Amino acid sequence: NAGVTQTPKFRVLKTGQSMTLLCAQDMNHEYMYWYRQDPGMGLRLIHYSVGEGTTAKGEVPDGYNVSRLKKQNFLLGLESAAPSQTSVYFCASSYGSGDQPQHFGDGTRLSIL
């Protein structure tokens, strides 16, 4: 009963370093999303995907890239990490049309020094 799994759970980076966050879902969902959560703010959409091989920009895409090579995986990349990208990152997935509820992973807490 895994649902949405995110790895790693925690990571500390130095400014300028790169890294990739992995999201995997076992529910055969078509749609996947990456959000960031910052104190006092709601979840903000970074990028999303409506199917294997497709990606699209969300509300705050700058500084991030994504890939959806397999239906079950959605990767979020930071090419050159900046302190402003310190945040908690959540991946979500949903089934069917876009108004279906999104199911979330437990998050990746990322600190950029």
Add this chain to the structure above:
Amino acid sequence: GQQLNQSPQSMFIQEGEDVSMNCTSSSIFNTWLWYKQDPGEGPVLLIALYKAGELTSNGRLTAQFGITRKDSFLNISASIPSDVGIYFCAGLRTSGTYKYIFGTGTRLKVLA
């Protein structure tokens, strides 16, 4: 970017009390979702609402899709300690855009 206004931002209540919180916007939404987030975990879906005026319950939780389609309400009856957490609303403005807008959250603390 647009965010939904949730009220109250935080609340302390006694165990056994009822809780009410709401989510408002200046825009019309077609779908409302309510989530709960525990520390160190991701949001978990509580209730989904799809029609204006819809009233849906999930155990001690009841949520309503506002008639104006610009707001939604969540009530928790007879609160218990495990109700502690942050409650988020999320709204979808137009079906098919896949882009939910999330509220800023209501932090609930229950005093035993």
